[in-house]
Amino acid sequence: MNSSHLSVVVDLAPAHWHRSSLHTPSILDLPSFISQLLAFLNAHIAARHENTLAVFGAFPGESVLLYSSSDPPADYPPSDANSFPPFKMVNSIIIRNILSHLESSTADEQAPSALVSALIKALCYINRLTIEFNASTSNAAEGLEPLALPDPRILILSVSPDQTASYIPVMNSIFSAQKLKVTIDACQLFGPETVFLQQAAHLTGGSYIYLERRDALLQYLTMAFLPSPAVRETISVPTQDKIDFRAACFCHKNIVDVGFNQVSYQDPAASQSGQAFTATDRLFCVEVTPLISSVNPPKNGWRSSGYTIAGLGSRRLAAFRSYRIH
Amino acid sequence: MPTIVCTAKVVYKKTPGILELTDTLLQWTQNGQKAPSVRVPYAEAASLFCSKEGAPQVKLKIALFGDDNGHNFTFMASNPVALGEREKFKTELTTIIGRNRKVLDASSKLPTAPIPSSTTPIPQVSRPSIVPSRTSASRATSVSSDSIRATPIIPGIDPAADFRHRKNVFLNNPDLAVLHRELVVGGHITEAEFWEGREHLIYTQVAQDSQRKGKSGVIVDPRTETVDGVIQLTPQLIQDTFEQYPVVAKAHSENVPSKVFTCNVNDVVRIFFFTNTDTTKLSEAEFWTRYFRSKLFNAHRASIRSAATQHVVKDDPIFDKYLEKDDDELEPRRQRDVAMDLFVDLGATREDHEDTGNEKDVTMQAGKQKGALPLIRKGEGPSSKRLKLTTDEREVEGIDIEDLHDLEPSAGIALEMQDSQRYFEGQMQDTGQDGTKESLDIKSIIRNTVVNLQQWDLNLSQVNSLVLVLCYHSSKMFLKLKVERKAYDAALVSMTQNVHARLDAQSRKNDIPENLFKQMRSCQSAANEFLRHFWASISPPMSEGPTLGPSTPSQRAAKAAKMIAFLSRTHEKVTALAQIAQQQSVDPARVEVAMQPVLRAVDRALTFYHNKRLGQRLDQ
Known part of the structure; x- marks a missing residue:
């Protein structure tokens, strides 16, 4: 096992973060969340030199790639004597991108956060990595089935409630993830439990956690989401036992x-x-x-009759309970 | 109580009744009577006659030794079902009769002692002279003990048919049978109550029974099943042979005296035959014996390994006449159907592709191995018959290609949705209601966040000793991150518990003793059944078919009360189970946890019932 890829989808809806920062007794605001997230990301890249990382931000109405280790930035931040350059680079690029996006965003602020769009971008990114990974092997030349990346996974950190309209895109993402052998982990930081993320994690063999102790986010991140799927065969990670299949x-x-x-x-x-x-x-x-x-x-x-769901195809949805009409 | 091999509703001497085949005898009981009035012990059965398939009435005649008139039964069920029923009887009886005949042959052809054919169908006495084998004798003598056996009649509209269908349902669903045994045979609820709400199972069974099976397309290939080289000749085999090899049918009709073949005017085919003295003609048995030894049969075998059986094959003046030359010429003897479906014919468009198409494959030579040709062509027979059956149906479909149709704008079916406004607003709802409630000033929030983060960015350059701090104990300033020990401890504990609980559940073996587990299961399924009846009586389901259950409110109320009485005992039962568990050194808590959902459902029903009663009393 050489490397492990982690794509993190971060829900950055300001409205929900604002509510989260007001939520007593345990307050979790965006700055404190980001510092804990960065610590987690640093831990991931420190765990193994070959580990790769991508971070996607879900803003209201649009999603952005905040950081990707496969596309190094043109301008390196000035290194200083007291910080580990790789950490510094990741942290500063992510912060800079979030800031610039929040400042320049023109999208409708009231729109729900584009979590699904970010998830799909993350899947596309992993697909791209898979293709690049295969180009270097003999598989592509022989026209064989492409090899899956070793251990790719996606971590969704969400503060928004479920958007029922995105049910079908979420299900489709789950199917794509299954095909790419991507594990989807999910953590709901605030608000009600989300049905769809539970299903996404369950169906891809990932772990879903609802943040109960909101003042101990980093503990949850490191304990549940830092071990890669390969490691999880040895170390059990916490997850939710009950899954809402509706x-x-x-x-x-x-x-x-x-x-x-x-x-x-x-x-x-x-x-x-x-x-x-x-x-x-x-x-x-x-x-x-x-x-x-x-x-x-x-x-x-x-x-x-003209109301077929495009893209749903003839797939059987595991989550559907079908009843016959007589 | 003898086990019943198969049963059917039949008419015997113009009286409807039930024909049953037990493990010792064939018996017929008149409807409403308890004791069977016709009984034929296995050893009595001499031969069997059936009406032809397709005849308006499905009949079965069984002849007895010394009584060729025998008994005539007409099946009452609708045609396909009756055929299936008769088939069951036929297969069972054929083996029995075959056994009897063997016994008869073995007993050095004793002259059959004619029994005065009785006009009234009373039970026959056993005839030990014909039945030397001990097993047969014991079968015959066991008749008397069976007379006590009564056919269980279930209250219903058509008892016998109902009973048969229900029995079939149980055969297909053993779990239901167990439940039935516990509840109905145990006397807790009546048969009708049990089936109430399960009518669909019976309807499905009826529907299944009425479905017709197609013909099997297997090539007839009789094989010797035992070492002594005996081929079991069944009526099915004979029919299939005649159908697939018309030449055998021809030989049969020319060489076997027709009066023996159809001895009954009612389209009855006789299966087992007595020897016959006519020398020019063959008896049925002789015919088949010689056929199976002839070259003709060998040519018909579905195998090219005929060399192995070469020594058995004898010249046969009769059958050799019918021998055809091996079909191994370049062209098959039976010409193909010329009118080939153009949609399947790959050669149909060959001339369009002469320049661009594929080269001919010279390595593939049809009929290179000459020995295989007859077999291949034989195999083509049945398969092409089947193909023809299916292609006929497809004919119109084949011509009608979707692409040829004009693209007509389809009007579609309007989906009239109640409250269709919500469909379009559904998307907005998630965010909309929150937004209006709080009317957040998103712009200012964003501005604040940006300012916060910018400050934080400055901090980033200052706070530098940020090598991984993963654990709570180094709760120092870390990326402006304060870590509180207490919260992290709590999170760690809760997550560890989560993992521990899961691993614990995985590693724990299912060590509840089978006996106790069975009792738990039966308690659970019984409670579920009572619950089902209770709720069905509270709010009767809408149903299309006729229901068996009570329909008047007072009956329903009585039933609900009865069910509640049953249900209120569930708690005691579970406590008893827990005690048993303790005795068997199983943690009683586990039993309780397992039964928890049932108890909760029972409590819900009890509360509902008592509240309802209370409400009724208040009304009064």
């Missing part, structure tokens, strides 16, 4: 306990015997289903 319904984007899948009737004779159902992936909540089932669908009519 999904968001397609129609109202509410998180529902019980949803209904559409059913296409293949053959009237077979449908009577209750055997030849094929369920699609759209999940509707109770309010809509009676209406849908009252419309008598023609043979395979749903497919042409």
Whole structure:
């Protein structure tokens, strides 16, 4: 095991951080969060010389790459005698980028933070690394299946609540992560538990933690998220035992306990015997289903009816609970 | 109590009843009667007749030794189901009769002592003279002890059919059968109550039973199953042979006297035959014996390893006449269906690709190994038949290619959503309501943050001794980071506990003794069943099919009360289980934890019931 790649997705929504800084009894504000985060990142790059790091910031309405160890900056910060140059470089670049982005941002400040967008960028980044990694091996020349990066992972540090509209992108990211063999770790720093991050961590074999002691963030970061997946085979890391598997319904984007899948009737004779159902992936909540089932669908009519979720394809969602409409 | 191998609803002498095959005898019970009025011990069965498939009535006739009239049963179920039922009887009886015949042959062809054929179908007495084997004798004598056996009739609309379907459900679902045994046979709830809410299982079973199975496409290849080289001849095998090798059917019809073959006008095929003295013609048995030894059969075998059996093959003046030349010429004897589906024919567009297409593969030569040709061509027969069956259905589909259709703008089906406004606003809701509540001045927040961070950036250049400080004990200034020991301790402890709990659960073995575990399981499933009935009686489910359960409010209330009485005992049961656990040196807490969800559900039902009662009393 030579190296371990870590992409960190940091939720930097000012509104939620503001609320977090007012949340008593234990206050966690952005500056103190960033100093603990930087300590954690320094720990990661110090753990092994070959370790790589990328940091993505999720600002309201847009996501930015804050730091990437594979693209060294043009201007090195002036080194001083008392600091370890690699740490200094990481810390100062991240701070500088956050600041410049906060100052110059023109996006709508009210918009929810682009956590999913940052997550997808992180996945793309890892994909790029995978391609570069494969270019140097003989695999690419022989046209073989690309090798997966050793031990890539993504850590999501979120302060925002779930956005139900982003359920499908999150699920798609989870599938991509599974394909790239990326482990997704997640830590919810503030607010309610998030269903989607729990699922993301669970489905990719990562660890999800809700920050209970908000005054001990660094402890959580080092203990749960510093060991790379390879190390976790030896060292158990804490995670949440209970996972909320609910999904968001397609129609109202509410998180529902019980949803209904559409059913296409293949053959009237077979449908009577209750055997030849094929369920699609759209999940509707109770309010809509009676209406849908009252419309008598023609043979395979749903497919042409124009509300297929693009990108969802025919994948079975592990999180979906499907029920048949009769 | 004898085990029942198979049962079916049949009509016997114009009276409906139930035909059952137990492990010792075949019996028929008139509907409503308790004791069977027809009993045929295994040893009595001489031969079996069946009506042809496709005949309007599905009949089964069993002839007895000395009573060729035998008994005639007509299956009452709808056609495909009845066929399946008869098939079961047929396979069972065929083996029994085969055994009987062997015994008969072994007993040096004793003259069959004719039994006066009784007009009334009363139980036959056993005939030890024909049945020298001990097992058969004991079977025959065990008849009397079976007379006590009564067919369980279950209250319902159509008891016999219902019973059969339910039995099939149990056969497919052993867990349910166990539950049934505990609750219904144990006398806790009635049969009807048990099935209430499970009607769909029966409907599914009925639907499954009524589905028709297609024909098997396997090449007929009779093999000797025992060392002595005996081929078990079943009616199915005969039929398949005739179908796949018409020449055998031809030989059969020309050489076996037809009066023996169809001895009954009612389209009945006789399976086992007595020897026959006509010398020019062959008896059924002779026919098959000679066929299996002939070259013809060898040519029909689905194997090219015929050389191994060469020594068994004898010249046979009759069958050799029907011998065809091996189909190993360059062109197959049976010409292919010329009208080939253009969509499957790869050669159809060959002329378009002469210049650009692939070279012909010269290494591939059809029929290079001549010996394999007949076998390959034989195999093509059944498979092309099957293909034809499927391609016929596909014909229209094949012509109708999606790409050829004009792109018509599809109107789609309007999704009428209740409260559709919410669909569009759903996205906004997450942030919207918070934003309005607090009306944060985001701009100023950002400004403050920036100022804070800039200051912090200055600090960064000052605070420099920042080699990794991962642990709380060096709680000094670190990137302006104050670390409090207490909080970090607490976090460490809680996370360690988390890991510990998980590892503990993993490492702990499931050491609850099987016996106790079984009791826990049965307690749980019984409580669940009572709960199901309780809630079903409180709020009856909407159901399309006829329900078996009570429908009037008073009946339902009575049932709910009964279920509550059962449920209130659950706590005692769990306590008892915990005590048993203690006796067996298992931690009783584990039993309690395991039963916790059930108890919670039970408590919920109890509270609900008592509140409801209270409410009713107040109303009065």
